[in-house]
Amino acid sequence: MTLLNDLQKKILIGDGAMGTLLYSHGVDRCFEELNLSKPDEILNVHKAYIAAGADVIQTNTYGANYIKLSRYGLEDEVRAINRTAVQIAKKAAAGNNTYVLGTIGGIRAFKKNAYSLEDIKRNFREQLYLMLSEEVSGLLLETYYDLEEIKTVLEIARKETNIPIITNISLHEIGVLQDGTPLQEGLSQLEALGADVVGLNCRLGPYHMLSSLEEIPLPERAFLSVYPNSSLPTLEEGRLVYGSGEKYFAESALAFRNQGARLIGGCCGTTPIHIEAMAAALKGLPPVTEKKVKIRKKEISVTSAAERKYPPLPEIVNKKRSLIVELDPPKKLGLDKFIKGAKALQAAGIDALTLADNSLASPRISNVAVGSIVQQTLGLRSLIHITCRDRNLIGLQSHLMGLHTLGLTDVLAITGDPSKIGDFPGATSVYDLSSFDLISLIKQFNDGLSYSGKPLGEKTNFSVAAAFNPNVKYLDKAVKRLEKKIACGADYFISQPIYSEKQLIDVYEETKHLTVPIYIGIMPLTSSRNAEFIHNEIPGITLSDSIRERMARAGDNREKAYQEGLAISKRLIDAAFDLFNGIYLITPFLNYELTVELTNYIHKKQIEVNERKITHV
Numbered sequence: 195m196t197l198l199n200d201l202q203k204k205i206l207i208g209d210g211a212m213g214t215l216l217y218s219h220g221v222d223r224c225f226e227e228l229n230l231s232k233p234d235e236i237l238n239v240h241k242a243y244i245a246a247g248a249d250v251i252q253t254n255t256y257g258a259n260y261i262k263l264s265r266y267g268l269e270d271e272v273r274a275i276n277r278t279a280v281q282i283a284k285k286a287a288a289g290n291n292t293y294v295l296g297t298i299g300g301i302r303a304f305k306k307n308a309y310s311l312e313d314i315k316r317n318f319r320e321q322l323y324l325m326l327s328e329e330v331s332g333l334l335l336e337t338y339y340d341l342e343e344i345k346t347v348l349e350i351a352r353k354e355t356n357i358p359i360i361t362n363i364s365l366h367e368i369g370v371l372q373d374g375t376p377l378q379e380g381l382s383q384l385e386a387l388g389a390d391v392v393g394l395n396c397r398l399g400p401y402h403m404l405s406s407l408e409e410i411p412l413p414e415r416a417f418l419s420v421y422p423n424s425s426l427p428t429l430e431e432g433r434l435v436y437g438s439g440e441k442y443f444a445e446s447a448l449a450f451r452n453q454g455a456r457l458i459g460g461c462c463g464t465t466p467i468h469i470e471a472m473a474a475a476l477k478g479l480p481p482v483t484e485k486k487v488k489i490r491k492k493e494i495s496v497t498s499a500a501e502r503k504y505p506p507l508p509e510i511v512n513k514k515r516s517l518i519v520e521l522d523p524p525k526k527l528g529l530d531k532f533i534k535g536a537k538a539l540q541a542a543g544i545d546a547l548t549l550a551d552n553s554l555a556s557p558r559i560s561n562v563a564v565g566s567i568v569q570q571t572l573g574l575r576s577l578i579h580i581t582c583r584d585r586n587l588i589g590l591q592s593h594l595m596g597l598h599t600l601g602l603t604d605v606l607a608i609t610g611d612p613s614k615i616g617d618f619p620g621a622t623s624v625y626d627l628s629s630f631d632l633i634s635l636i637k638q639f640n641d642g643l644s645y646s647g648k649p650l651g652e653k654t655n656f657s658v659a660a661a662f663n664p665n666v667k668y669l670d671k672a673v674k675r676l677e678k679k680i681a682c683g684a685d686y687f688i689s690q691p692i693y694s695e696k697q698l699i700d701v702y703e704e705t706k707h708l709t710v711p712i713y714i715g716i717m718p719l720t721s722s723r724n725a726e727f728i729h730n731e732i733p734g735i736t737l738s739d740s741i742r743e744r745m746a747r748a749g750d751n752r753e754k755a756y757q758e759g760l761a762i763s764k765r766l767i768d769a770a771f772d773l774f775n776g777i778y779l780i781t782p783f784l785n786y787e788l789t790v791e792l793t794n795y796i797h798k799k800q801i802e803v804n805e806r807k808i809t810h811v
């Protein structure tokens with residue numbers, strides 16, 4: 195008998211969780227290492243599942259790849275752990291008519307960019323060859339959130355072997371994969387690449403899996419599998435705990451059968467008790483060969499985008515001079531000085547006030563709160579910086595929905611300064627998304643879809659700026675990043691401050707081919723110490739000897755230093771004037787008088803200079 199022949203005729207019962215079962219027994223370390231140090235414990239788990247009625251068990255190798263084992267310093271044990279795992283499972287299966295699947299788990303989860311496909315392929319091949327050399331009865335590719343990842347590894351496996359391959363993906367939510375692909379489409383793609391059994395495992399319990407299966411027809415050729423978690427997990431005294439009882443699982447097993455599932459097991463939180471209940475419920479029942487697909491009412495997606503209060507900045511800067519000014523929310527409570535500055539800049543005639551998101555990784559009053567006040571009470575456009583450092587994928591999406599709700603449609607998507615340099619060096623830097631991902635996410639919101647492709651009910655109308663750091667060793671590499679950001683959907687760029695006329699020209703030359711405009715950064719120096727700090731401690735920024743000397747000559751005379759700082763900025767503005775329409779002034783330390791003066795200077799100059807046609811925008 196072979197696994198596929200059996201599945202032609204009957205429903206097979208899979209096993210349940212390994213990892214969470216061990217965890218519930220108090221194991222709090224690498225589960226796969228136990229194949230070597232406590233083989234009997236693993237053997238007993240397999241035996242318990244077989245005794246409960248599992249026809250198919252899986253090796254304890256879910257995370258037994260180089261990447262995951264290296265988190266425990268076990269990267270040299272990949273071979274031993276996988277080989278031993280198969281041997282243990284086979285020992286348990288011997289004499290029981292039980293199939294042994296070699297499990298290879300997904301790596302990426304939802305962090306698509308965390309591992310390259312090359313890394314994934316290398317990891318997979320190593321585990322695959324070990325499974326094949328130990329002669330498993332089939333392969334179980336499970337807990338793949340990323341469709342690209344599972345398709346990549348499935349292609350490798352299909353070329354290497356004729357043994358049955360089961361591909362189980364983990365849903366993002368009912369009927370939808372993480373990248374927004376509908377379940378049916380995802381499963382069809384896996385079938386087309388040669389999977390023999392396609393289905394679902396982990397992340398969700400029976401309710402969500404059942405609702406998902408109800409909406410899809412039976413696969414054309416492949417069999418359908420389902421390995422639900424026992425429930426959604428909860429935290430109890432710091433430990434993740436899963437609930438739901440065996441009666442619920444028995445009923446769910448019958449419902450899964452009605453949806454056409456032929457290989458039915460359990461994932462996280464399930465135990466031999468759950469498997470026993472499912473096996474008993476399904477005993478003697480043939481698989482169904484036909485089913486009625488439930489048509490879910492499509493959520494109405496809004497086709498038109500939300501109204502914008504202000505025209506997008508790139509539209510303005512493509513046509514004429516445009517000026518935006520950064521004034522950062524204070525690090526202490528109280529907004530009096532800030533509001534005074536915002537009013538003064540508004541009176542001077544800027545196009546937008548930009549508000550940093552905890553710049554230099556130190557807490558400030560929320561830029562959303564402050565930006566909303568500025569925009570709603572003063573009527574001055576606020577441009578909100580958004581870092582990937584402070585919010586996870588949940589927080590970022592909630593943040594974007596909040597910005598949309600407040601009518602704050604101008605945003606700058608950035609990585610964020612590393613928390614190491616701020617007031618709380620030990621604070622976690624989240625980085626669920628890179629700046630590229632964040633740009634793409636915001637553009638996806640503009641299509642009315644969340645990260646997972648779920649309709650948001652409205653389309654947002656964000657205009658997305660991205661950061662440009664020209665103060666790097668190789669400008670061409672920085673420009674390559676800009677091209678990539680444009681490909682992700684960046685509408686324009688805002689640059690770090692530039693301190694030399696030559697650099698302005700270099701930047702112009704290197705970026706003139708870009709299809710989106712740049713606001714070029716200019717930040718007035720405030721003192722000699724400030725100049726020395728920027729020159730010596732900010733990576734990539736070099737001030738010329740003459741600028742440093744000019745600032746040094748001003749000595750401790752604050753007023754004189756301000757005047758020098760202004761004069762230097764004015765020369766830079768002169769140099770930038772013909773090259774870039776967009777100018778981005780950065781207000782140092784809430785000293786808005788400086789940026790107000792520079793704003794006036796720019797407007798005066800603009801009136802004096804006949805508006806020349808600028809070819810590079």
Ligand SMILES: Cc1cc2nc3c(=O)[nH]c(=O)nc-3n(C[C@H](O)[C@H](O)[C@H](O)COP(=O)(O)OP(=O)(O)OC[C@H]3O[C@@H](n4cnc5c(N)ncnc54)[C@H](O)[C@@H]3O)c2cc1C
Pocket residue numbers: 549550551552553554555579580581606607608609610611612628629630660661662663666668671672673675688689690
């Ligand atoms: C206009 C502007 C506003 C900013 N506002 C804020 C703010 O509000 N809050 C805040 O915390 N930070 C802010 N920053 C700082 C910004 O988050 C950091 O400079 C960050 O490191 C770069 O952001 P990014 O989005 O351009 O990163 P990315 O382009 O995604 O780069 C991420 C990392 O890759 C590396 N990298 C990038 N380019 C190169 C290159 N050419 N060569 C080698 N390595 C490279 C760097 O290590 C960089 O940190 C701002 C920066 C700019 C330009």
Ligand SMILES: [Zn+2]
Pocket residue numbers: 337395396397423461462
């Ligand atoms: Zn699981």
